[in-house]
Amino acid sequence: MWPLLGSCHPAATPRQPGLAFVEEFARPGVGFNWRNVSCGLCKAVFTILDIALLNDLNEERVAYAVGEACIRLHLADELVCRQIAELFRDDFIRALQQSLLWxxxxxxxxxxxxxxxFDIYAPWNITLPKAPKPPITPPSPPKPGSPQSRVLFLTDIHWDQEYVAGSAADCKDPLCCRNGSGFPGQRQMEAGYWGTYSKCDLPLWTVANLLENAARDGPWDWVYWTGDIPAHNVWSQTRKQQLSELTVISRLIHKHLGPNVTVYPAIGNHESTPVNSFPPPFVHGNRSCAWLYDTMAEEWAPWLPKQALKTLRYGGFYTLEIQPGLRVVSLNMNFCARENFWLMVNSTDPANQLQWLVHVLQASEDKEEKVHIIGHIPPGLCLGSWSWNYYHIVNSRYETTITGQFFGHTHLDEFQMFYDEATMTRPLGVAFIAPSVTTYIKLNPGYRVYYVDGNYNGSSRLVLDHETYILNLTEANHSPGAPSIPEPNPKWTLLYRATEAYGLKSLFPSDCDGMLRTFINDDQVFQKFWYFRFKGHVSLPCKEMCKTTLLCLLRSGRYDELQNCDLVNGLGGNLARAARKTLC
Incomplete structure (x- = not known):
């Protein structure tokens, strides 16, 4: 039960002066209230569980007690509490029994x-090769007319099979606009045909419409797709449903984008059920992730070669060559996620994924390849030791090899900076965080297009620019002259192009660092970023402490840097704690 209690956006914190940003970030999420779960309660529950689970016969009683606690603490409605306790019972209890945690x-x-x-396994360190680091040469802008690669980026689709246009958008459940949400009363919001500004996910026809528009806007050199296919009804999902949705969306993408466009997927935290449950490879049998990884390998076989499918089946990650001189690495970021309760058993480099990453990067360095890394959860939101090791790999050794990092998960349009470890002032990397396809919560549907230094000898393979496209739901759900009728063929429009919006020459790390400095000194530019961050649908400006803490988040590609920035600005750990509790 406990790993599930969170929200899509960082959770609310007790009201204190200057915490406007945290509160703005804390929109209603999956419907559970962290404010009712104190440390004392958590420790008491785990003490009782440790004693009770010495006897396997107590498992059903423990699950019932957890459900009762959920109900009495008003963490969710009774039905949701009961279903969650039952869904999580077997896997969570087994992980708890195998863990050595007090x-x-x-x-x-x-x-x-x-x-x-939490230090039973931490800190831990990845072994880096003894070969000397190549000389650092600042990247140069490509010559005018140099080839560019145009890359479509999709993330956080969250298709809701039970979406019903006209249903209640403000229901009592954690997810609305669906069969079972009821119908709105007077002055209540109803679910729009193409999507809704509420705690709702998307119907399949909106996803299909996006892909139809994306296909027309091609050609694409390739596609990055960083996961989260199912809706946020995390209390009532089954393996059969998860696999069905994986199959439908994978085939829909293949159908609309065509056989000549290669898609490189990454695994989101919502692909499994229970949500966030990704046991490392040492877990075998029915509790393993083989049921999920095997189906992914089958559905993604048209895009991935045999060797990539082999490591995908093993641990949900892979690498392959996109073009001569450019390689992609798809990481399973669930192995860094605090909400993955299997990490209570062992959190030290699960599946040896980071050590594998080092081997891949060293081989690429030896061949003078550039590498793009894709994943779902941004590294700055990972467990501390995992985040530190990832940052160390990028900064201490392979900054000239890794030329692009692409993530999703937060549903917002953001980025996180990487600086040299010696001074934390020289910008050397950017983790781009793209906005979601889904509307969850109160957003326009959207997708991202990256322009990357292209396929030619000496290319930096760095991101030169990006565009964000949205479906304006206010316009799409109401035809001109017939407000009650949705647009039959809505337009996905360009919200902004980064270099034009911020007056930049490119999106090299130095440019993004300069943009951060502009945010500090020019509030008008910062408010523009705040508007774009929510895909053009935000009501309140971001001022004072809100602005300071958001700048913290953007500077913090490593979790401990987020903590330090948080404490320096007098938030007492609230921002870091809120940023961790994401279940998008």
């Missing part, structure tokens, strides 16, 4: 360091 350590892992110290 209650204080378990709560530190799941709730955060304010609730204890």
């Amino acid at each position: 209650p204080t350590e378990a709560c530190a892992l799941l709730v955060g360091p304010s609730c204890g110290k």
